[in-house]
Amino acid sequence: MAGRLIVVSNRIPTGDPSGGLVVALHDALLARGGTWIGADPDPSEEGRDRLHDLGNVPYQKRAFRLSAAERANYYSGYANSVLWPVCHRRTDLVEIRSEYRADYLAVNLRLARLIAKELGPQDVIWVHDYHFLPLATMLRSLGVTNRIGFFLHIPFPNITDLDVLPRPKDFARWLAGYNLVGLQTRRDVARAFEMFRADPRAEFLRDGTVKFEENIVSVASFPIGIDSEQIEGIAARADTGPFGAADPRELIIGADRLDYSKGLPQKFEAFGRLLQGRIDPQARPTLLQIASPSRADVAAYQQITSELQAISGRINGRYSELDWQPLRFVHRSVDRERLIGLMRRAEVGLVTPLADGMNLVAKEFVAAQDPEDPGVLVLSRFAGAAEDMKGALLINPHDLDETAGAVELALAMPLAERKCRFEDCLQVVRDSRISVWTDRYLARLASCVPTLSLAPRASA
The missing domain is CATH 3.40.50.2000 (Glycogen Phosphorylase B;)
Incomplete structure (x- = not known):
């Protein structure tokens, strides 16, 4: 790939990496190089209108800032008190508040605008996990046609559990903004296909991809590994x-x-x-x-x-x-x-x-x-x-x-x-092992059909 590889995740390491997702991406970027964008652990609200450097060794790290309210509503709220329990079959623990969804969307939209400003035409974006489900649709609404991949590190939700979400139909539309949705297991892929089959906006193509409104998305399993x-x-x-x-x-x-x-x-x-x-x-x-x-x-x-x-x-x-x-x-x-x-x-x-x-x-x-x-x-x-x-x-x-x-x-x-x-x-x-996982995912993303820009949506 001629352009940069831009990895987006909520967590970004500031010291020794720990935890499954952080270690996996750290190892991948050590081997390949690139830019990692994530939330700044500093609660300061200064500079929320720009990405700032956290360091360039051994790879570039850039961060966006969250206000205290956004951290409570976007992260602890919608991401971890709504999406996490839904994906882990614990709908009894879901806590729905209007401010959770509002700040979840606001953070994703602000990040989309920050990324779009600095994006080169050949750059490839690899988004990680449930914190950024709507990021691709928001980038598309800004005219971004770069290849964008998504990897969900947690289980894909059951179709019946999706109905617990506020505006459950958004889940499929958010995922359809990506060129490639990577999941951990074959069972997760089956659940994703079940969701798309039940959605009248989706059409399965002969090559196994899904046409969803203006976009074509591939869904496949990529079991993550370790070094x-x-x-x-x-x-x-x-x-x-x-x-x-x-x-x-x-x-x-x-x-x-x-x-x-x-x-x-x-x-x-x-x-x-x-x-x-x-x-x-x-x-x-x-x-x-x-x-x-x-x-x-x-x-x-x-x-x-x-x-x-x-x-x-x-x-x-x-x-x-x-x-x-x-x-x-x-x-x-x-x-x-x-x-x-x-x-x-x-x-x-x-x-x-x-x-x-x-x-x-x-x-x-x-x-x-x-x-x-x-x-x-x-x-x-x-x-x-x-x-x-x-x-x-x-x-x-x-x-x-x-x-x-x-x-x-x-x-x-x-x-x-x-x-x-x-x-x-x-x-x-x-x-x-992690190097095989990374190579397989990025090779599949490179082969995906390019995306046309999508019309802006008020509810994105």
């Missing part, structure tokens, strides 16, 4: 014995952002079932759950934090010994290299989302294992990674007995079977 070689290298030299004299005999590890979509209460309760059903009373499995804080200003996240503290206290109160605490709940972030070392030390990786786009932690756990003595991945069937990682023990996280039984099976699994399952999972991880 597996980097993880394997870190794991090989990591400190795998940070516990000292209190080193657990059988370590089960979970590492998630604290979110109601991750199935953490179910994970804790299933571990309690495992402890309750121990055949050998001398067995002392330990669940280490690292849950980095997230969106503490949203009520649903405050509630789940309190719930997890209560469950962990109840389990530890019932089963702890003077020299053994079965459930270690760490409610803070842990250094990435140390976390990878903990994964390598663990006998079981327990990943239990109730709905998830991909879940890169599952792939990181596999890449971190010792090939000569690997641990076992116990993985929710509702994680996108489960679509291809058939070497994992797949479970329904709502079924506490099934989850407890799978962990018990993993702890007792003989070495030969562990190696076989590990090798199967590792091949999936290597086949979907």
Whole structure:
């Protein structure tokens, strides 16, 4: 591609990258170069009419500013109290307020205008995640005909859940402004096609693309991956014995952002079932759950934090010994290299989302294992990674007995079977590594039919 690659996401790294989306885009831009545009973490309202530089090393970073009200309404409000629960099958948690939608649209429109001012004719825009669903239609209304791709890192919503949105028909129109909509799984693509089939404005073409009013959009799955070689290298030299004299005999590890979509209460309760059903009373499995804080200003996240503290206290109160605490709940972030070392030390990786786009932690756990003595991945069937990682023990996280039984099976699994399952999972991880994901997506975007400018719409 002759022009620049412009990546747009809500988060932009200002220090060491952390979190699935940030690490993935950081690695992609390190390899390819380009410009990353995101929200400035500084709450100052100065300079909201322009993009400003956050740095040019190792790639250019440019930021837009949000007012305090916009951060509350666009980010915490419409993005995370409306779109997030809708996409994660939790419509009961949706909170609809007119100011949420108004500021969500206002932020996207302002950003579209800022990008359009600086856009070259050959530049390619790659937009990431649900914070910017309407960005393409707004760019088109400003006359932008550049190729614009979108990647949704979270699950695509069920068609029935879309009706919960204010003005639900906007969702399909927003996506149709893009040339390419990338999704995590084949199941997500099926849900997107179901949405378009139900919309009289959409027409399916012979090549599998969708003609929606003036635009033609392609929809395809691109399972996101990790830099597996980097993880394997870190794991090989990591400190795998940070516990000292209190080193657990059988370590089960979970590492998630604290979110109601991750199935953490179910994970804790299933571990309690495992402890309750121990055949050998001398067995002392330990669940280490690292849950980095997230969106503490949203009520649903405050509630789940309190719930997890209560469950962990109840389990530890019932089963702890003077020299053994079965459930270690760490409610803070842990250094990435140390976390990878903990994964390598663990006998079981327990990943239990109730709905998830991909879940890169599952792939990181596999890449971190010792090939000569690997641990076992116990993985929710509702994680996108489960679509291809058939070497994992797949479970329904709502079924506490099934989850407890799978962990018990993993702890007792003989070495030969562990190696076989590990090798199967590792091949999936290597086949979907981040560089392959980036190359596949951008090659597909380059092949998309160019877009004609769209007429402005008052409701865009």
